[in-house]
Amino acid sequence: MVDYGGVIRRHELADRECELLAPLIPRAMTGRPRVEDRQVINGMVYKIRTGISWRDLPERYGAWKTVCTRFRRYALDGVFTRALQQIQARADAAGDVDWLVQIDSTIVRAHQHAAATGRKGGIHQPDEPDDHALGRSRGGLTTRIHLACDSKSRPLAILLTPGQHHDSICARPILERIRPAHRPRPTPVAGPTRSSRTRPTAPAAHTIPEKTDQQRHRHNRGRRGGRPPAFDRQIYRRRTVVERCFNRLKGFRGIATRYDKTAASYETAVRLTSFLL
Known part of the structure; x- marks a missing residue:
């Protein structure tokens, strides 16, 4: 165990966070002595928080290759995915999760280091999309994070x-990812998107305002336009929590700008950040 002298440095895990992660970290039964898990994960958190490259990690976290290799191994093994699910299950069991869910998305600009992936061809990796979740939009080469959060701005x-x-396109998949087996489907509060209402994104109630052009088209159709969709202003006012959640996530420089070449590594960084939130 690394002796921290009772002091937790900035951008490092607290004791409670280490206790939650410890049972989920895979351990090798043979081989040379491992670098302390807490030391390595602190290096991961520091890298994501500051947005530096792996080679620039401070020496107190050990060899940068060790931290980078362990991060990639945890990404493929789903360590931080299980950690996030476990802490959500604990909060749900304690009645601390409000199932009036807010969904939205945000655009993240990809750094030139993430863009050099050789997206066409190359070695196929399991669970890795061919485009590495990189696409062209008005902002250039970008990735979109679709997020669902609770009323306390927790992913x-x-x-x-x-x-x-x-x-x-992703409203149904994002809702299916958060539905526990022992609970009914949550009630999302989506953003003001036209297609979210017109297509059956999920068998759940939704609160989405009707745009002015939609209202005009409906009136022009007369009886064929149907009734206006139900809209609850009081519920919709709570949608600001998802924007605060994005702000908290993007407080980590490694999330606000994508430096990871693969989608699996970047998604793992987002999940580790979500676990800390």
């Missing part, structure tokens, strides 16, 4: 797509 589910993908 519940995450999905990465190329930057040009629309919210409505």
Whole structure:
């Protein structure tokens, strides 16, 4: 165990966070002595928080190759995915999760280091999309983070797509990722997107305002336009929590700008950040 002298440095795990992660970290039964897990994960958190490259990690976290290799191994093994699910299950068992879920998405600009992936061809990796969740939009080469959060701005589910993908395409997948088996489907409060209402994104109630052009088209159709969709202003006012959640996530420089070449590594960084939130 690394002796921290009772002092937790900035951008490092607290004791409670280490206790939650410890049972989930895979351990090798043979081989040379391992670098302390807490030391390595602190290096991961420091890298994501500051946005530096792996080679620039401070020496107190050990060899940068060790931290980088362990991070990639945890990404493929789903360590931080299980950690996030476990802490969500604990909060749900304690009645601390409000199932009036907010969903939205945000665009993240890809750094030139992430863009040099050789997206066409190359070695196929398991669970890695061919485009590495990189796409062209008005902002250039970007990735879109689709997010669902609870009323306390805590992430519940995450999905990465190329930057040009629309919210409505991923509304159903993001909801299916957060539905526990023992609970009914949550009630999302989605953003003001036209397609989210017109297509059956999920068998759940939704609160989405009707745009002015939609109202005009409906009136022009007369009786064929149907009734206006139900809209609850009081519920919709709570949608600001998802924007605060994005602000908290992007407080980590490694999330606000994508430096990871693969979608699996970047999604793992987002999940580790979500676990800390």
